[in-house]
Amino acid sequence: MPALPLTDLPPAPSFGATGEAPSLVGLTREGLGDALRSAGVPDRQIRMRASQIWHWLYFRGVTDFAAMTNMSKALRESLAESFTLKRPEIVTEQVSEDGTRKWLLRFPPRGAGRPVEAETVYIPEEGRGTLCVSSQVGCTLTCTFCHTGTQRMVRNLTAEEIVAQILVARDRLGDFPDIETPQGAVVPSEGRLVSNVVMMGMGEPLYNFDNVKDALLIAADGEGIALSKRRITLSTSGIVPMIPRTGSEIGVMLAISLHAVRDDLRNELVPINKKWRLAELLDACRAYPGVSNARRITFEYVMLKGVNDSLAEAKELVRLLKGIPAKINLIPFNPWPGAPYECSDWERIEAFADVVNRAGYASPIRTPRGRDIFAACGQLKSASERVRKREREAAAAT
Numbered sequence: 452m453p454a455l456p457l458t459d460l461p462p463a464p465s466f467g468a469t470g471e472a473p474s475l476v477g478l479t480r481e482g483l484g485d486a487l488r489s490a491g492v493p494d495r496q497i498r499m500r501a502s503q504i505w506h507w508l509y510f511r512g513v514t515d516f517a518a519m520t521n522m523s524k525a526l527r528e529s530l531a532e533s534f535t536l537k538r539p540e541i542v543t544e545q546v547s548e549d550g551t552r553k554w555l556l557r558f559p560p561r562g563a564g565r566p567v568e569a570e571t572v573y574i575p576e577e578g579r580g581t582l583c584v585s586s587q588v589g590c591t592l593t594c595t596f597c598h599t600g601t602q603r604m605v606r607n608l609t610a611e612e613i614v615a616q617i618l619v620a621r622d623r624l625g626d627f628p629d630i631e632t633p634q635g636a637v638v639p640s641e642g643r644l645v646s647n648v649v650m651m652g653m654g655e656p657l658y659n660f661d662n663v664k665d666a667l668l669i670a671a672d673g674e675g676i677a678l679s680k681r682r683i684t685l686s687t688s689g690i691v692p693m694i695p696r697t698g699s700e701i702g703v704m705l706a707i708s709l710h711a712v713r714d715d716l717r718n719e720l721v722p723i724n725k726k727w728r729l730a731e732l733l734d735a736c737r738a739y740p741g742v743s744n745a746r747r748i749t750f751e752y753v754m755l756k757g758v759n760d761s762l763a764e765a766k767e768l769v770r771l772l773k774g775i776p777a778k779i780n781l782i783p784f785n786p787w788p789g790a791p792y793e794c795s796d797w798e799r800i801e802a803f804a805d806v807v808n809r810a811g812y813a814s815p816i817r818t819p820r821g822r823d824i825f826a827a828c829g830q831l832k833s834a835s836e837r838v839r840k841r842e843r844e845a846a847a848a849t
């Protein structure tokens with residue numbers, strides 16, 4: 452389905468006030484069954500109803516119980532009294548000159564607390580489209596090259612909020628099938644706009660394991676969003692104890708934010724390295740459940756001028772990864788205001804890539820996308836803060 456021009460899109464639905472009904476989005480199948488039971492659905496109907504609702508939520512993307520036409524009107528009305536299906540509010544929607552799109556989403560408090568905001572980025576490429584999803588608002592870790600790391604950690608996102616990022620992207624891109632489809636049909640993997648998901652937005656996904664797990668298992672469920680686990684990648688700064696569980700319980704592809712080949716430098720750039728050293732991290736990668744030449748681990752390496760970009764380090768990188776089925780992703784550093792680093796010169800990135808290439812790793816440089824809308828790696832949240840500052844200043848001036 453072609454993407455709609457933004458001007459033709461319907462207005463984004465928004466959440467109501469604080470204290471509204473709980474959502475059915477983001478529950479495991481079992482959790483969905485429990486929720487239906489609590490709303491008075493008889494035991495013998497639970498499985499069937501959960502499966503019907505699952506189809507409407509994740510295959511068809513409906514946001515209103517009234518649309519669930521294979522259930523009685525009375526049941527639909529009663530569910531609508533107990534639960535909500537509303538999407539988070541889209542605060543801003545920006546489109547880069549390269550087609551990258553970034554949404555700032557506002558999630559209402561469920562119960563106590565304040566609304567929180569997080570960003571989601573869509574990166575269209577030839578033959579595929581990748582959605583970069585956030586797992587936390589802010590990050591507790593303080594990687595020195597990452598803007599998210601300079602921002603206060605607000606809280607973990609819930610499974611609902613993580614799944615909602617995928618649903619909002621599919622709504623806005625026109626990526627839900629709009630034809631009547633027999634229940635249980637499989638979403639075609641060809642021609643989908645969101646064909647890949649990467650947990651590479653704000654936050655450290657392995658510090659929010661349970662919610663990330665529930666959300667990714669929903670994304671991979673064949674009766675709903677139905678993304679193959681090989682098209683879902685979780686990126687971690689190296690929370691070693693959670694790596695085996697990521698493989699065995701979620702089973703998605705793994706990416707490691709490596710960025711340095713020596714402990715002393717990695718301690719500085721990715722301070723969690725002081726807790727779990729390179730050797731332990733690489734051991735966990737070697738033992739990653741399901742790793743093989745067909746399912747390689749991606750090692751991300753941000754190119755920082757004069758810091759980690761010598762050719763000796765490129766050779767050491769290749770040596771360190773020997774024996775691990777690996778892909779290497781060199782990420783040109785994306786600057787942000789006040790960042791203490793510069794991006795390596797292009798010639799240096801190419802020379803570094805040559806060393807990596809000669810060792811048998813294909814096309815390792817990641818093209819920066821969406822820099823003009825601050826949607827590139829490590830830039831998330833920054834623009835929204837600036838916009839708000841401008842809004843505050845404008846409000847103060849009137």
Ligand code: SAH
Pocket residue numbers: 594596597598650651652653654655656686687688707708709751753782783784785786787828829830
């Ligand atoms: N917290 C997780 C996932 C989010 S970061 C992690 O650290 O892996 C996604 C990727 O962007 C990571 O590899 C991160 O190191 C990288 N990154 C962060 N800031 C960056 C910047 N300013 N320029 C380029 N890449 C950056």
Ligand code: SF4
Pocket residue numbers: 590591592593594597598599600601652653654655688708
């Ligand atoms: Fe957190 Fe990842 Fe940024 Fe490090 S690179 S501060 S772990 S989001």
